[in-house]
Structures are given as structure tokens and as C-alpha cells.
Amino acid sequence: MKSLTISIALGFALVLSAVRLAAAPDDDDRLMELHTADPEAFRERVEVRKAINFAHIDSELLDAAVFHETNRRRVAHKLAPLGFLPQLREAARIQSREMVRLRQVTHANTGKNLGTPAARIRSEELDGAYYAENVAKTFGIRYKAGTSVYPRDVDGRRVFSVEPGGPPIPPHTYLSFAAHLLDEWMASPGHRRNILAEEPVSLGTSCLHDREQKGMDSFYCSQEFYAPFPK
Numbered sequence: 504m505k506s507l508t509i510s511i512a513l514g515f516a517l518v519l520s521a522v523r524l525a526a527a528p529d530d531d532d533r534l535m536e537l538h539t540a541d542p543e544a545f546r547e548r549v550e551v552r553k554a555i556n557f558a559h560i561d562s563e564l565l566d567a568a569v570f571h572e573t574n575r576r577r578v579a580h581k582l583a584p585l586g587f588l589p590q591l592r593e594a595a596r597i598q599s600r601e602m603v604r605l606r607q608v609t610h611a612n613t614g615k616n617l618g619t620p621a622a623r624i625r626s627e628e629l630d631g632a633y634y635a636e637n638v639a640k641t642f643g644i645r646y647k648a649g650t651s652v653y654p655r656d657v658d659g660r661r662v663f664s665v666e667p668g669g670p671p672i673p674p675h676t677y678l679s680f681a682a683h684l685l686d687e688w689m690a691s692p693g694h695r696r697n698i699l700a701e702e703p704v705s706l707g708t709s710c711l712h713d714r715e716q717k718g719m720d721s722f723y724c725s726q727e728f729y730a731p732f733p734k
Contacts, residue, residue, distance in 0.1 A: 530563065531589070537567035538587035545571050551677045555643055557720045560712050564677050566592060569708040569724065572681035573698055576689060580699050588729065590627035591707025595725035597623050598638060599711040602723035606713065608640050624727055633702040633730035637694045641684050643712070643720035644672045663719060674720070684710075684724060703728035 537545070545551065550561070551568055574584035598620070601612045610620055617623050620636035644663065646652065652663040652672065662671035675683060688694035710724040 534563050534567075534589060534592075535587070537563055538570055540567075540571075542571050542574060542584070546678060554674045554676055555680060557643060557674065557712060557714070561677070562709075562711070565680065565710050565722075566595075566708050568677045568681035569684060569710060569726075570706060572678075572685045573706060573708070573726070576685055576698055582699060582701065583704075585703055585706040585728070588629070588705040588707055590629050591624070591705055591727040591729055592709055593707070594620075594623045594627050594629075594727045595707045595709035596711070597626070598636070598725040599709045599723045602638065602640070602725070603711050603713045606715065608638055608723070610636060610638060620727070624729060629729060629731070631729050631731045632733065633700075633728070635697040635700065635703065635728040637688055637697050637724075637726040637728075639684065639687060639694075639724050640721055641680075641687060641724065643680065643722055644674050645679070645683075646672050646719060661718075680710075680722075684722075697726070697728055700728065703730050705729045 545567070550564060555565070570587060578584055597614065597617060598610070598612060601614065601617075602608060612618055612623065617626060621634050624631070624634050642648075646663065650665065652665055653667045653669070654661055654663050655668075656662070657671070664671055685698070688698060706726065706728055708724065708726045710722040712720065712722055714720050
């Protein structure tokens with residue numbers, strides 16, 4: 504049986520001087536509650552420690568997990584945590600949708616007046632002094648990029664194992680996915696610079712699921728960092 508080696512693609516981070524977006528979350532109250540919850544209490548929630556079910560993904564929970572993990576990295580470096588703005592999540596969703604459509608990690612966007620991170624954030628009617636964007640593609644299962652794997656179909660579903668006929672590689676939990684994604688971003692100088700920048704005061708994140716035919720479940724993720732003009 505042939506093995507398959509899969510490598511992960513990460514986009515380059517950009518720090519820009521403008522960004523914006525549009526679209527309403529499915530549940531405004533729950534979205535705010537998840538993102539403004541006490542960070543340590545959030546990590547102890549039962550649902551955030553459950554394995555991701557790719558047929559029924561809780562996008563609000565996943566985005567909140569990445570949001571809190573980003574702030575956890577900032578606090579570990581003695582930086583202030585970032586506040587949540589729903590408009591920034593919507594800006595991030597615009598770019599994640601574009602990347603899913605293209606199946607490509609990119610800061611470009613073919614939408615009208617959405618071609619740059621700055622334009623996407625401005626489309627959400629945020630006008631500020633600082634904008635930056637991180638983008639990435641990463642896997643939804645606990646796969647280490649570059650490792651040889653053996654794909655097979657089980658009950659009509661494609662699974663991957665590290666040895667022929669071995670146990671399928673398990674999916675991430677919401678919490679472990681967020682930690683894995685932040686590990687990858689922090690290992691990239693440009694992404695790390697955005698995460699640990701002193702200028703931003705707000706953050707929005709969006710991770711959208713994609714599964715290429717006979718491929719691993721993966722997510723295209725975007726982050727939008729923002730600071731308003733001083734008053």
C-alpha cells in the first residue's frame with residue numbers, strides 16, 4: 504500500500520495601514536459570550552475539549568478557541584490581550600471564504616472592493632490607525648506535516664493512518680486545533696510579529712472547513728488585527 508506525504512501551506516503575514524468587512528454572525532449573543540468569556544474558564548468548558556465533528560462544526564466555538572489561544576500567547580509575552588470585535592471576525596470570514604473557494608492561502612481577494620486586507624476591514628466600517636492580517640491552511644486531524652500516511656476508506660469516509668491498516672489519526676479538539684494553529688503561526692516570523700505586536704487592540708478570527716476530494720479535512724484560517732485612531 505502506498506503512503507502519502509502531505510505538506511502544509513502557510514501564507515505570509517502582512518502588516519498594513521487599513522482593513523475592513525461585512526456579514527452577521529449566526530448567533531450574536533453566543534458569539535459575544537464565547538469571545539468575552541474568562542479565558543481560563545473557557546479552556547475548561549466541556550465542549551471546547553471535544554473532538555471536532557467535521558460533519559457538524561461549531562464555527563463560533565472554533566473561532567473563539569483561536570481568539571483565546573492568541574491572547575494566551577500575548578499574555579505569556581507580557582502583552583495586553585486583545586478585545587473582540589464581531590466586525591473583524593466578519594472581515595476574517597470574507598478572506599477565509601475566498602481561500603476555501605480558491606483552495607489557496609492568500610491575502611488577495613477577487614471580491615469587489617475587497618482586494619486587500621485593508622479594504623476588507625474597511626468594508627466592515629472600521630476606520631483605524633493599524634491593520635494586520637494572518638492567514639493559514641492547517642489540518643483538522645492531529646497530523647504532523649511531512650509525515651507519511653496511509654489513506655483508506657472506512658464506512659464511506661476517507662481516513663488516514665501512520666501505518667497500513669492502523670488506527671485513524673484522530674481529529675483535533677477545538678482546544679488542540681487552536682494551539683496547533685498558533686504554534687504554526689508563532690513559528691513564522693511574519694505571523695508571530697502580528698500576534699505579538701503592541702499596536703492592535705482588537706482581533707477577529709475565522710476558520711472555515713474544506714475537504715478536498717480524498718483529502719484530509721482542513722481549515723482555511725484568517726485573523727484580522729486592528730486599532731482605531733486615537734481619540
